[in-house]
Amino acid sequence: MSKPENEQKPLTGNFRADGQPLSLAEYEKTGGYEALRKALQSMSPKEVMEEVKASNLRGRGGAGFPTGQKWSFVPSGEGNPGPKYVVANADEMEPGTFKDRILMENSPHMLIEGMALAAYATGAQEAYIFLRGEYVRSGKALERALGEAYEKNYMGKNIFGQKTAFNLEMRIHMSAGRYMCGEETGLLNSLEGKRAIPRAKPPYPQVTGFLGKPTVVNNVETLCNVPHIIRNGAAWFKGLSRSQDGGTKIYGVSGRVKRPGAWELPMGATIREIFEGHAGGMQDGYKFRGLIPGGASTEFLIEEHLDLPMDFDSLQKAGSRMGTGTMIILDDRTCPVGMQISLQSFFARESCGWCTPCREGLPWIVKTLNSIEDGSGEMEDIDLLLEQARLLAPGHTFCALAPGAAEPLSSGVRYFREDYERHVKERRCPWGNF
C-alpha cells in the first residue's frame, strides 16, 4: 500500500500554505503529539532511545553523528538522578543555511515535541531552545507554541496526567550573535552567560554540559525528525531514505539559480536532482562553475560531482561534506577569489580568538586573498593560501571553526587555480571587482 503523499515529507508536508505557524490544534490534526503520548504512556525511555538508534538518524547540524548514540552517552540509572538538560541548537548561522528557520517558522510544535521526546529518553527535566537573535519570527512562533503546550499540559508537570509522572520545563534563549554559539560547547558557555569559546573535549556535554550537568545538544532538524520516528517506527523512517542514513533531508539551493529554495527529499537525492530539478538550474545568462554543498564550511564541488547522492558518506568519499545540505552555487559572473574573500572574512570575523592558528591565521588569509583580488598579489601567495589551509586542518585548532574555513579555501584554490593566477598575471580582477 502506498503511503499518502504528505507521509513522504514528514517534516514539511503539513505546513500551512500561507506560511503561518501551525497552531497546536492544527499540529495535532496532522498526528502531532501522538508520538509523545505514545512514548509516555507505553514506552520506556530506553525503548525510545533504541528506536531512534535503529532509525539511523544522523545529526542534521552538519557533523552527521548518530543521534541515538549521542543520547546513549548520557549517564542513566538510579545513581544519576540529574539535573540533566536537552538543548536545541537553533543558532542557525552557517552561511547559506536556512532550513531550521523554515521548520521553526512553520511547525514550532514539531521541535517542541522532538525535544520532549529527547528529554524523556535521556531523563532530562529541563530544556532550552538556543535561538539565534536574528530569528525574530521563529522566536514568536516558538513562544506562542510553547504557551499553547503549557496551557494544555503538554509541557510542565505530569505531562498527559499524573500517571506519566514526566515533568519538563522548556525555555527559549535568544542569542546575542556570534557563529561560535553554534559549536555545541561554545553554545553551552553562552547559555551560562559566558563568552562562546569552545571547551576541551572530553568530557563531552552528555556527561559534563550545561552548568556542569549531563546535556544533550541536538540540531533543530534532527529533533524535528524524532516524533515521526517514534510515531511510525524506525523501519518506516529508514524506508524514506535512498541511502544508509535514515529519513528525509531538507536540501536547499541559493545563488544564481532559477528557483532558489528548500525542499524535503529522500536522503540521498543527487545534487543534480536538487540543483537542476528543483532549483531549475542556472538563471539565463549565467553558467555553473561550482558549488559548496552544505554551508560555508564544506569543500567546493564541480560539474563532475553533480550525480553524487547528497548524503553524509557519499560526499565524504568525494572529499567534501554534506554539512547542512544547503548548497551555494558559484556562477561564471562571480569572481571565485571574491567569493572566497566573502567566505574567509566571515570565518575571520567570527573566530572567537581562543586559539592562535584561527585568530591569527584567518585574518592573514583574508589579507592574502585581498591582495590577489586587487592585483597586487604574487604567484607564491597562491601556494601560501594552501599552506595556511594545511595549518588550519583538524588537530591544529581547538574546535572545528578554522578547519571548516580551510575546506572551501583549499578546494577553491584547487578547482579555480587558473582564475587565481589570472589575477596575478593581469594585475587586476578579471571580473572587475577592483
Next chain:
Amino acid sequence: MLSDQERAELEKGLAHYEKKKTGCIEALRMVQKFRGWISDECLKDIAQYLDMTPDELDNTATFYSAIYRRPVGRHVISICDSVSCYTVGYRDLLKHISGRLRIKPGETTDDGRFTLLPAACLGVCENAPAIMIDEDVHTGLEPPEKVDPILERYK
C-alpha cells in the same frame, strides 16, 4: 540607575536561574531594548544587579555582536555580507546603501537615524540579498534601488 520597569523585567526574566549571572546575556538584551545601547554607567548598574563585577560582565558583553557598547542610531541596519548574498548582489547593495546614507559599515548617520552594521548570514538565502532593520528582515533587494522605499519607513 536601572528604571523600575527594567528591574521588573529582569526579575521576571531571570527568576529561573539559581545564580542571576547565568542570565547576563538576557539581562543585557533586556536593558538594551530600553536604551538602545549599553553605556559604561549602565553596564555597572546591570553588573551590580547580577552580583558580577563590571569587568566580568563587560568580558561577556564585548564578545557578542548584538550587544552594543557604543551608541547606535534610532534604527540599526544589518547588511548580510555572507556568501549567498555575495553571489547575488551584496556588493551593489552595500554601495547603494552606503552612498545614499553616506555612511560606511560601523558608522551612524549625522542625524542619528541609521547605523549600518555588517551581519553574518541572516538565514534567508533563498531570497538574497537581504538586510535586517531593527527586527524586520527585508529580502530580494536586487536591484539595490528596491531598498529606497523601505528605508523611508524608518524615521
